Amino acid sequence: MLSSLWGYYYDGNFLANYTLVVPEESSPPDGSIIIGGGISKLRQAYRGDTIGFTAYDGKPLSFKVKEVLSDESQLVSADLILFSESDYRTLSGMPANQATDLALKVYNRKEFATIAEKITKLLPDTRPIIRNEILRTYDAVFSWRSGIVIVILGVAALAFVIFAWDKATGLSAEERRVIGILKAVGWESSDILLMKFWEGLVISLTAFLSGTVLGYLHVFFGSSILFVPVLKGWSTLYPEFRLIPFVNFGHLATIFFLTVVPYTVTTIIPSWRVATIEPDSVLR
Amino acid sequence: MIRTHGVGKVFNAGRPNEFTALSEVSITLNLHQVTILKGPSGSGKTTLLGIVGCMARPTTGRIFLGEREITSLPERFLTGIRRETFGFIFQQFNLIKGLTVLENVMLPAYPIGEKHAILKKRALDTLSLFNLARKAEARIEWLSGGEAQRTAIARALINNPSVIIADEPTAHLDTKLSHEFMAIMRRLKGDGKTIVLASHDPIVYDSDLADMVIEMRDGRVAPSAEGKP
Amino acid sequence: MILYPNVLALLTSSLLIALMALYAGCHGTEILCYWDLASGSDRQLRLERTTYLVSTIISYVLGFQLISLFLLLFTADGLSTLFVGAMCAVGSLTANKFGYPTLLLKIVTFILAGLWLIINHADNQGYDYPLIRIKYALLLVLVPFILAEDVIQCCYFLGLKPDIITSCCGSLFSPTTRALATEIVTAPPLPMLALFSGGALATFGAGLRFVVRRRGGYLFALLSGLQFPLAVAAVISVISLYIYQMPSHHCPFCILQKEYYFIGYPLYIAILTAAVCGLGVGLLQRFRRVPSLLESIPEFQKKLAVTALWSQAILALLAFIPIFSTSFTLR
Numbered sequence: 109m110l111s112s113l114w115g116y117y118y119d120g121n122f123l124a125n126y127t128l129v130v131p132e133e134s135s136p137p138d139g140s141i142i143i144g145g146g147i148s149k150l151r152q153a154y155r156g157d158t159i160g161f162t163a164y165d166g167k168p169l170s171f172k173v174k175e176v177l178s179d180e181s182q183l184v185s186a187d188l189i190l191f192s193e194s195d196y197r198t199l200s201g202m203p204a205n206q207a208t209d210l211a212l213k214v215y216n217r218k219e220f221a222t223i224a225e226k227i228t229k230l231l232p233d234t235r236p237i238i239r240n241e242i243l244r245t246y247d248a249v250f251s252w253r254s255g256i257v258i259v260i261l262g263v264a265a266l267a268f269v270i271f272a273w274d275k276a277t278g279l280s281a282e283e284r285r286v287i288g289i290l291k292a293v294g295w296e297s298s299d300i301l302l303m304k305f306w307e308g309l310v311i312s313l314t315a316f317l318s319g320t321v322l323g324y325l326h327v328f329f330g331s332s333i334l335f336v337p338v339l340k341g342w343s344t345l346y347p348e349f350r351l352i353p354f355v356n357f358g359h360l361a362t363i364f365f366l367t368v369v370p371y372t373v374t375t376i377i378p379s380w381r382v383a384t385i386e387p388d389s390v391l392r
Numbered sequence: 393m394i395r396t397h398g399v400g401k402v403f404n405a406g407r408p409n410e411f412t413a414l415s416e417v418s419i420t421l422n423l424h425q426v427t428i429l430k431g432p433s434g435s436g437k438t439t440l441l442g443i444v445g446c447m448a449r450p451t452t453g454r455i456f457l458g459e460r461e462i463t464s465l466p467e468r469f470l471t472g473i474r475r476e477t478f479g480f481i482f483q484q485f486n487l488i489k490g491l492t493v494l495e496n497v498m499l500p501a502y503p504i505g506e507k508h509a510i511l512k513k514r515a516l517d518t519l520s521l522f523n524l525a526r527k528a529e530a531r532i533e534w535l536s537g538g539e540a541q542r543t544a545i546a547r548a549l550i551n552n553p554s555v556i557i558a559d560e561p562t563a564h565l566d567t568k569l570s571h572e573f574m575a576i577m578r579r580l581k582g583d584g585k586t587i588v589l590a591s592h593d594p595i596v597y598d599s600d601l602a603d604m605v606i607e608m609r610d611g612r613v614a615p616s617a618e619g620k621p
Numbered sequence: 622m623i624l625y626p627n628v629l630a631l632l633t634s635s636l637l638i639a640l641m642a643l644y645a646g647c648h649g650t651e652i653l654c655y656w657d658l659a660s661g662s663d664r665q666l667r668l669e670r671t672t673y674l675v676s677t678i679i680s681y682v683l684g685f686q687l688i689s690l691f692l693l694l695f696t697a698d699g700l701s702t703l704f705v706g707a708m709c710a711v712g713s714l715t716a717n718k719f720g721y722p723t724l725l726l727k728i729v730t731f732i733l734a735g736l737w738l739i740i741n742h743a744d745n746q747g748y749d750y751p752l753i754r755i756k757y758a759l760l761l762v763l764v765p766f767i768l769a770e771d772v773i774q775c776c777y778f779l780g781l782k783p784d785i786i787t788s789c790c791g792s793l794f795s796p797t798t799r800a801l802a803t804e805i806v807t808a809p810p811l812p813m814l815a816l817f818s819g820g821a822l823a824t825f826g827a828g829l830r831f832v833v834r835r836r837g838g839y840l841f842a843l844l845s846g847l848q849f850p851l852a853v854a855a856v857i858s859v860i861s862l863y864i865y866q867m868p869s870h871h872c873p874f875c876i877l878q879k880e881y882y883f884i885g886y887p888l889y890i891a892i893l894t895a896a897v898c899g900l901g902v903g904l905l906q907r908f909r910r911v912p913s914l915l916e917s918i919p920e921f922q923k924k925l926a927v928t929a930l931w932s933q934a935i936l937a938l939l940a941f942i943p944i945f946s947t948s949f950t951l952r
Contacts (some may be wrong), residue, residue: 236500239520250545285486286488289486289488290488290546292447292480292486293480293499293500294471294474294475294501294503294551295499295500295502295503295545296467296468296471296472296605297467297468297473298468299502299503369423384509386448387442387447387448387471387474388439388445389443389447390482390486391438391447391482391559392438
């Protein structure tokens with residue numbers, strides 16, 4: 109059983125919320141703190157500098173910055189300040205026999221659910237949370253967010269589909285003439301359909317590849333400028349992070365399904381219409 | 393030979409703009425001969441040409457190619473027969489812009505899927521029959537009227553068909569080119585080909601090349617037709 | 622509802638495919654009612670043009686069903702982290718009673734679409750569309766399956782609630798739960814392997830006999846049909862053990878992952894191809910006597926049989942290489 113101490117601190121001067129945490133291991137020595145990159149930038153405080161806080165009872169307290177957390181961890185640590193236990197209790201006024209949360213380490217994973225049940229029975233006003241549940245919730249939040257972008261994308265996709273349909277059905281007189289000639293000189297409907305299939309394939313693959321490459325460059329080398337507000341949320345302290353480039357074939361397959369499939373389906377009927385032009389149309 | 397029996401063609405049946413292009417047409421086209429379909433526009437010559445040339449199916453009646461009835465053949469079979477047996481020359485030549493002369497000539501043979509090198513050689517040979525070999529890589533847009541005409545004829549010959557069909561071939565040609573055209577037809581007849589021409593141009597139907605002239609009027613064969621002029 | 626991009630992709634494309642299939646079905650009905658090859662009327666010509674549309678649509682259906690089958694497994698795998706107790710796709714699929722039916726229906730529609738295309742190709746070789754009525758009657762069987770698959774897939778995804786406690790393959794396939802899955806998995810592995818090999822040899826032999834002597838088409842089809850579930854069962858109960866090199870890991874979906882060199886993809890594709898081609902041979906056997914198809918059907922059957930044999934060979938290779946090349950043994 110471990111006591112878990114953490115809380116939020118609102119800094120009125122900088123209009124920012126910090127997350128204060130007493131880590132399980134390697135907490136800083138009394139009088140010093142470890143801060144995250146976002147706070148460091150915000151308050152222009154680096155190793156060796158001092159930052160002032162106001163304690164729960166109004167008294168001013170200052171702490172020396174022992175270390176600034178690495179840039180790579182900014183995603184989770186931008187607004188984080190690590191304290192020692194006694195410093196935290198001084199700052200927040202949390203009495204020695206209390207803690208924000210109690211963390212329970214259970215060695216047998218299969219017993220998580222059983223123990224959680226027992227705790228609820230013993231202490232009815234507590235809420236036991238299994239760590240996996242937290243991870244799952246975060247996962248769900250992220251995918252929910254990406255889902256929102258997808259819904260917006262859906263609108264764009266609809267526009268795209270309408271455009272594709274319009275282009276495909278609004279066959280120019282010239283194309284009709286050419287297909288008519290081909291049919292007259294001995295091409296069969298399936299030959300024309302095959303030709304249209306290759307045409308469609310080239311267009312969709314080129315578009316898919318260039319879109320994917322541009323998207324890749326945008327996300328990994330442009331730090332995803334366009335989508336950042338939706339995904340990172342709203343805060344004064346924005347973490348700066350660089351994503352590690354990687355390619356996930358499952359994602360590519362999904363994008364493929366969301367783009368090439370609707371395009372192909374929209375062009376089936378127009379291609380068929382043009383492929384079944386009467387061979388003698390060119391005579392009339 | 394090609395025989396039609398009671399062939400009729402109705403467009404837009406059952407609708408307000410229903411139009412009967414042909415009715416009760418029964419003709420016989422003999423092999424190795426030149427047959428001319430004569431008549432004013434709207435007489436159904438073009439429609440009949442389309443049906444005889446396996447481009448369209450008749451609404452009523454039957455059509456025989458030699459011993460084989462081809463009336464109800466599915467499109468893919470009809471197209472196969474058409475590719476092998478017929479070569480078409482159109483009124484407006486109907487060559488495809490943006491392609492070269494050689495590519496235009498090779499087009500009708502692509503669906504057969506033979507080796508490109510063999511096809512190319514045959515196309516070049518055909519072009520040289522018409523003195524067009526040096527124009528093989530030229531774009532269609534750069535050709536003169538006569539050259540375009542000969543390209544169109546070369547295209548019709550690429551699959552070595554036994555029947556040549558031409559719809560109003562001299563409609564857009566001056567007298568000199570019209571006579572040139574008839575001279576080419578004479579040569580082809582000498583090669584054993586069957587030729588069917590639809591025309592209302594006297595240069596064509598009064599020519600001594602014609603073995604048979606069929607006169608058409610309002611979708612029917614005019615009673616005074618059949619027989620040498 | 623889980624707004625995963627994969628899920629939305631699957632739902633959108635399945636919806637589009639289902640709509641296309643419905644459209645094809647409507648046209649198919651029209652063809653069944655009014656087809657008259659001897660007539661040269663406008664309607665008949667229009668119907669003949671429509672046959673091209675229907676076959677194009679079903680070809681696309683076939684392609685997309687195959688890809689969406691794998692995408693479904695990939696998605697289920699990715700979703701497994703959201704469910705308590707799920708460790709891979711098996712868990713996600715059991716979270717909801719529609720999970721496995723979706724998978725099953727995708728496989729069934731793939732096979733049916735493949736068979737339809739085989740009949741379609743055979744019919745096109747005849748100058749009088751000899752199989753047209755049978756073909757479009759079969760279409761009316763295929764289309765409801767496609768629609769059902771779409772509906773059930775929707776039910777599956779819409780009914781997924783992330784805090785459901787589901788089970789992973791370990792408990793699904795444990796001796797205490799009684800299910801067909803358990804029966805397959807607790808089947809003794811080495812006899813199962815023997816059964817699979819025996820079946821493969823018999824099917825291969827029948828196929829070879831058919832290709833060489835042109836006899837035994839129905840037998841080959843029957844054996845191919847039986848070999849399909851047998852091969853899948855063998856993969857689950859014994860072959861996967863060798864691939865994972867673990868005596869208790871029976872999951873049929875983990876072999877699709879990178880760690881196992883994606884061996885699952887060629888394995889399952891080979892199984893499906895062998896099934897479709899083998900069954901196709903049997904289907905066509907009935908029409909050998911049709912006058913306009915006398916020459917073309919035997920040729921086509923031969924091609925199908927050869928493809929089926931190649932698929933069987935590849936399957937055998939992929940199945941036995943892990944068995945013989947690793948030092949893992951079940952004995």
